[in-house]
Amino acid sequence: MLPQTPHQPTSRAQEPLRRRVYVAVCLLAAAALLVIVLTDLGRGQVEPGTAAGLALCLGVAGLLQFSRLPWLLVDYTVLLGASGIVVTQLLHLLGTQEPIPLRTYFPGVFLVIAAFSVLPVRAALAYTAALLAIFAGLSVATGSDVVLLGELTLASLLIAHLSYFGRQVSAERARSEEQYRLSRTDVLTGLENRRGMYERIQQAFSRSLNSEGAEFTVMLADIDYFKRVNDTFGHDVGDQVLQRVASVLQREVGHQGSVARWGGEEFLILLETSDPPVVRAVAGQAWHAVRTGGVLGLPAVTTSLGVASSGEVVSVSDLLRIADRRLYQAKDAGRDRVQLGPALYARAPSDAAGKTRPVPTAPASTTPREQNL
Structure with missing residues (x-):
């Protein structure tokens, strides 16, 4: 034609x-x-x-x-x-x-x-x-x-x-x-999908090996109790939650990195830096923004985040495995929190219970979960 x-x-x-x-x-x-x-x-x-x-x-x-x-x-x-x-x-x-x-x-x-x-x-x-x-x-x-x-x-x-x-x-x-x-695009959220983000991470890792100061960070975020949302309100509402979380994460990360839907209710954030204050700030802003930017008519949507930096590992698979492990540590500790690596704990403030809080930019909390972040 x-x-x-x-x-x-x-x-x-x-x-x-x-x-x-x-x-x-x-x-x-x-x-x-x-x-x-x-x-x-x-x-x-x-x-x-x-x-x-x-x-x-x-x-x-x-x-x-x-x-x-x-x-x-x-x-x-x-x-x-x-x-x-x-x-x-x-x-x-x-x-x-x-x-x-x-x-x-x-x-x-x-x-x-x-x-x-x-x-x-x-x-x-x-x-x-x-x-x-x-x-x-x-x-x-x-x-x-x-x-x-x-x-x-x-x-x-x-x-x-x-x-x-x-x-x-x-x-x-x-x-x-x-x-x-x-x-390389997720149809529901419009974000990059797992395949596209994996290629992006591989490229970033290659750059970090060939250039000093090119370290980066990945954050694996998972929506807490997402199955309950689908079971209680239906998959259409669940899709709205996924779209809203995707939009919030993309807005908070902005030009500092990129966001992808990693699979199911998981999102992966790639930051073009491993500077501890910046990583803690972005993690805190993303965590808090999701918490306060849920879908109208639903209970607050929260996320658990596992964070890993390229300087900690020698391969992409190790990097993703560590981020996934820290995500599950956050979930095991009660969800609705950020789990950082040792290098990012430096100079992070501690709460009254002595647990390191990686989010200096988050507002003062009035709920037990935020106190445990």
Whole structure:
């Protein structure tokens, strides 16, 4: 099936760059046309089509620079404007019965390129056929060089082939990229899934081996008593809890790392640092944010977290095993708490019972569970 349109959506991040590039191309084309106009002036004769092309390039550059016109409108403005210029030139030659000059064939090639850049494939083919028919009719009427017409036809066929092939390659690449993204994305939460996060951890571990100071931390978080939520309120509500926890964790981690759904009700946080104060702060913020950001109408949702740093281990499997072990230590100690490693206990405050608390940023607690964090 032929693609229906060559236009691809532009993300907000890409929009300013695309506009700058488009403006730069228009200005460069205008500069080239200005050189031609000045050269023609030196010879005592200016081609109206060249001057019109210069005005079109400058006009489009101005529209892009000072307005936010949709891309489709900009593209069609260029195609229609250039088509009008070339048709006017050809009609003038028909009226004077002059042969088509060599320099008029280049705008024809430009129109074919523009058509396949702007129009759907079938429309671009029809446009190209009509353009070639006009050139052919004018060549016969004025006795122009048919060799140049043949070269224009060959160039048009090559452009059509490359354009269609290029679109097929782009579409295939887009599909491959989308499949790759989906294979590493959890459908329910929109987070990275276990496969994607495992690859990310492996890359981080390789960097930590090859670069001093590149240590990182993983936090394995598990929603406490999640089975009760499903059994009591249903799986739809359970899905809402998973989505809410995912959103809260992603918000609290922010640019400091990444979050993935590790499986079931477990989430894995990758922090790009093993600095104890930072790790304790992020762990505390994530733990507290989940506690206070549950689903409306449900009891407070809590999590248990096990934390491990890359500096403690010699392999990724050891790192994940230690994080999992500490998660279960947190659960065995009563859940709703963070279990750190020895390196992260340094300078952590202790509660009245003497248990190390790794969350200096958490607010003062009024419940026994928070006191035991």
